Amino acid sequence: MLLGASAAVLIPRMTKAAPMPIVRLSEVSKSYPPSKRGAAPLLAVDKVSLDIEAGDIFGIIGYSGAGKSTLVRLINALEPVTSGTVEVDGRVISGLRERQLHDVRRGIGMIFQQFNLFNSRTVAGNVEYPLQVAGMPAAERKARVTEMLEFVGLADKARNYPDQLSGGQKQRVGIARALATSPKILLADEATSALDPETTTEVLALLKKVNRELGITIVLITHEMEVIKAVANRVAVMDSGRVIEEGSVFDVFSDPQTDAAKRFVSTVIRAVPEREALEQLRLKHPGRIVTVSFADGGVSQSEVFLEFANHGVTFELVYGGVNEIQGRTFGHLTLALKGDRIDAALAAISRTVSVTEVR
Amino acid sequence: MDALIALLPELLDATFETLYIVALCMLFGGLGGLIVGLGLYVTRAGGLLPNRVVNTVLNVLVNTFRPIPFIIFLAAVQPLARAVVGTGIGDPAIIFSIALAAVFGISRIVEQNLLTVQPGVIEAARSVGAGPWRIIRTLLLPEALGPLILGYAFVFVAIVDMTAVAGFIGGGGLGNFAILYGYRQFEPVVTWAAVIVIILIVQLVQFFANWLARRVLRR
Ligand SMILES: Nc1ncnc2c1ncn2[C@@H]1O[C@H](COP(=O)(O)OP(=O)(O)O)[C@@H](O)[C@H]1O
Ligand SMILES: [Mg+2]
Numbered sequence: 001m002l003l004g005a006s007a008a009v010l011i012p013r014m015t016k017a018a019p020m021p022i023v024r025l026s027e028v029s030k031s032y033p034p035s036k037r038g039a040a041p042l043l044a045v046d047k048v049s050l051d052i053e054a055g056d057i058f059g060i061i062g063y064s065g066a067g068k069s070t071l072v073r074l075i076n077a078l079e080p081v082t083s084g085t086v087e088v089d090g091r092v093i094s095g096l097r098e099r100q101l102h103d104v105r106r107g108i109g110m111i112f113q114q115f116n117l118f119n120s121r122t123v124a125g126n127v128e129y130p131l132q133v134a135g136m137p138a139a140e141r142k143a144r145v146t147e148m149l150e151f152v153g154l155a156d157k158a159r160n161y162p163d164q165l166s167g168g169q170k171q172r173v174g175i176a177r178a179l180a181t182s183p184k185i186l187l188a189d190e191a192t193s194a195l196d197p198e199t200t201t202e203v204l205a206l207l208k209k210v211n212r213e214l215g216i217t218i219v220l221i222t223h224e225m226e227v228i229k230a231v232a233n234r235v236a237v238m239d240s241g242r243v244i245e246e247g248s249v250f251d252v253f254s255d256p257q258t259d260a261a262k263r264f265v266s267t268v269i270r271a272v273p274e275r276e277a278l279e280q281l282r283l284k285h286p287g288r289i290v291t292v293s294f295a296d297g298g299v300s301q302s303e304v305f306l307e308f309a310n311h312g313v314t315f316e317l318v319y320g321g322v323n324e325i326q327g328r329t330f331g332h333l334t335l336a337l338k339g340d341r342i343d344a345a346l347a348a349i350s351r352t353v354s355v356t357e358v359r
Numbered sequence: 360m361d362a363l364i365a366l367l368p369e370l371l372d373a374t375f376e377t378l379y380i381v382a383l384c385m386l387f388g389g390l391g392g393l394i395v396g397l398g399l400y401v402t403r404a405g406g407l408l409p410n411r412v413v414n415t416v417l418n419v420l421v422n423t424f425r426p427i428p429f430i431i432f433l434a435a436v437q438p439l440a441r442a443v444v445g446t447g448i449g450d451p452a453i454i455f456s457i458a459l460a461a462v463f464g465i466s467r468i469v470e471q472n473l474l475t476v477q478p479g480v481i482e483a484a485r486s487v488g489a490g491p492w493r494i495i496r497t498l499l500l501p502e503a504l505g506p507l508i509l510g511y512a513f514v515f516v517a518i519v520d521m522t523a524v525a526g527f528i529g530g531g532g533l534g535n536f537a538i539l540y541g542y543r544q545f546e547p548v549v550t551w552a553a554v555i556v557i558i559l560i561v562q563l564v565q566f567f568a569n570w571l572a573r574r575v576l577r578r
Contacts, residue, residue: 078485098490105488116479120501120575130487132497161577174483181487 020090021051022185022217023075028084028094030070044070046241047084052234054184057211057218059228059249061264062238068221071238072187075219076108077101089184106134109178109216113190115170117162117177124149124158127176134181148176152206168199175206179216186210189221204231225268229253233326237261253323254295254330271332273319278358281318285336289318289358290346292335296328307348313339334358362546370536374556377522377532380454384518387458389511392465395421397495399470407481407491407499417466425463429521432460433528453530457521465514472506473499505576512568516561523557533557 030045044067052058062068073079074086077093086094093104118126124145131141149155152172162170171191178186188207192200208231210216220232228235228249236246237260245252245261253269256262265271272291273281281289292304301322308315315335322331339345346355363370395417401407402414427435433456440452476499484494500507526534533553541550 076486078482102488102490105486108486110483110486112479112483114477114479116477116483118480118483118498118502120498120504129484129489129497133484133487133489133493163577177483177487187486 021087022054022056022089023050023052023219024085024087025050025071025074026085026087028071028074028086029082030067030074030079031082043241045074048241048243050236050243050246052217052219054217055211055215056234057207057220057232059220059222059232059235060238061222061225061228061235062260063223066238067241068223068238069189070241072189072219072221075185075187076105076110078105106130106181107183108185108187109175109181109183110187110189111171111174111178111191113193115162115167115174115194117170117173119162121161122158123154123160123162123165123173126162126173127180130177130180144180148180151179152176166199167195168202171195171199171203172206175203175210179210179214184217186216186218187221188218190223191220192227193222193224200227201230207231225264229268229325237264248326250296250325250328250330253325269323269332270319270321272356273334273358277319281334281336281358285316285318288337288342290335290337291320291356291358292333292349293354293356294322294329294331294333295353296330301333304349304353308337308339308345311339311341311345311348313337313342313345360548362540362544363548363552366540366549369540370552370556373531373533373536373553374560376450377519377534377557378560380450380457380522380525380530380532381515381518383454384457384461384522385511385515387454388461388465388518389514391458391462392514393469395462395466396469396473399466400473401491401495405478407494421463421466424460425467427460429460429524432456433525436460448529450531453522453525453528457518457525460521461514461518464517465511468510468514469507472503472510475506476502505572508568508572508575512565512572515564515568519557519561 026049028045028048029043031041031043034041046067048071060068060071070079074081075088077086077096081094084094085092088104089107091104093101096104118129121129127145127148128141131144136144145158146155149158152175154169154172154176157165157169157173162173165173174191175186186207191207192203195203204227207218207220211218220227222228232249234247235249235252236243237252237258238244239258239260245256245258252261253265256265266274294301315337317333318336319334320332322329322333349355398413399417399421402410402417404411404414424432436456436459437447437452440455441447444451444455446452480502481494481499484498489498522530522532523534523537526532526536526538529535533556537550537553540546541548541553
């Protein structure tokens with residue numbers, strides 16, 4: 001597995017009496033005018049309702065063109081909504097005037113796939129820019145820039161220009177710039193998609209640190225399930241402008257409901273064999289094949305295997321694996337069975353775990 | 360050659376006059392072109408201050424006036440020059456006419472150079488809460504500065520060229536000098552002296568601009 005299992009449990013830190021989500025989208029839609037006259041407008045985001053709790057690393061996954069970037073730009077009002085309301089930190093921001101939006105945006109950092117650093121400014125100058133915009137006095141700015149560059153581990157690059165940095169370093173400058181004004185929320189639009197796997201791991205680790213040490217809520221847009229698996233605690237799956245599935249990362253990974261979610265999950269989890277793999281298995285194992293799904297905290301595998309033994313059933317593990325997400329384990333094991341009392345064994349086992357006959 | 364030596368004071372005066380005319384044309388034309396170019400850029404669809412009407416008007420204006428051959432433009436704007444600077448001939452009229460012509464040409468150069476700035480960079484600035492005017496001042500112009508310097512150097516050369524042409528309608532400077540003392544007096548050496556001075560000015564400015572742009576772009 002590319003990024004390894006992530007063990008960190010991300011519990012929302014800010015426990016209020018009645019926890020109000022830090023971002024709440026209610027029936028939010030965004031359409032763009034048609035490219036051709038008379039054509040239907042392009043509905044990039046279609047009636048999305050979503051709550052993002054403070055302290056979350058909230059992943060939004062979907063294929064290219066699903067509307068992820070548009071959605072995330074509605075949260076800091078870089079794009080105005082067509083309908084619906086966007087609430088950030090308890091304040092309705094849809095419909096605010098441009099001037100008021102400047103203040104809102106100062107409370108929301110953003111990082112980008114292409115980093116979007118200012119080439120005319122040094123690394124320090126990039127980090128300083130939002131502070132200048134916020135009107136912070138020069139002496140304080142300097143201290144804050146130093147602090148941020150130390151946080152992202154680039155203190156020695158302060159006087160360099162962005163074109164002298166590697167991709168991973170550029171993104172770290174992007175993160176320092178986005179967090180300079182101490183926002184509560186960080187929006188990351190495909191922040192690791194232009195990076196190689198190793199650098200991706202580094203940047204994701206930094207984002208985790210941002211979430212854990214600074215308590216910043218992160219909205220993470222990506223088309224890579226690896227990224228979600230590595231850092232997110234909640235995930236929404238987008239398709240054609242709609243959020244078609246949403247839940248804790250564990251739930252969605254262990255039991256995806258929609259086809260799109262299943263496809264994404266299958267990119268990182270070996271769950272149930274797909275048709276081609278199945279045909280191969282059938283050739284080798286003409287007998288009965290079942291998939292046993294273990295949920296978190298349920299029965300131990302040894303108990304299941306013991307049942308098979310008790311009924312004189314032998315098996316071969318032919319597909320699947322055990323995964324750990326958010327410190328919880330689940331797995332799908334596909335077994336080729338041999339024996340006379342298979343039915344009895346399956347009946348006993350299915351009292352404790354879910355068993356699917358593979359046909 | 361003797362003729363040239365005798366005319367050296369006049370050549371010096373003409374050189375300074377050309378520099379003076381070019382400087383004022385660059386100042387007014389450059390500023391006007393910068394403003395119109397910025398206007399073209401920010402009012403585009405998806406720009407910092409999108410405005411269909413203003414954008415269309417500016418585009419039509421620029422597209423109408425830019426292609427007019429300069430010598431015809433000079434004659435055509437003479438009445439306007441008279442109205443604005445009080446005279447249709449001489450340096451003030453020349454400066455007015457060249458600056459006006461330059462505005463249209465420069466505006467396109469400015470627009471094109473601003474378009475080289477990645478939209479994502481502008482978006483990053485918007486995302487930290489910067490308003491359009493601040494972005495223009497503190498980000499857009501600095502980010503496009505290298506290409507802008509080279510663009511203005513290109514314009515400088517074009518304006519030197521225009522001042523020489525304007526010598527035909529009574530503008531002073533090296534063009535006038537070449538016509539008056541060289542061409543009309545059948546003194547090719549004098550004409551060539553003016554040409555060489557023009558080449559020197561152009562070379563110097565281009566060299567300086569290249570150096571400056573390289574410094575700005577750090578390559
Ligand atoms: N500024 C825009 N104008 C017109 N259409 C747009 C604009 N931005 C995005 N779209 C369209 O909206 C849809 C969603 O795009 P986007 O949000 O970028 O998707 P994703 O980030 O998931 O790849 C796409 O069909 C895209 O072409
Ligand atoms: Mg996108």
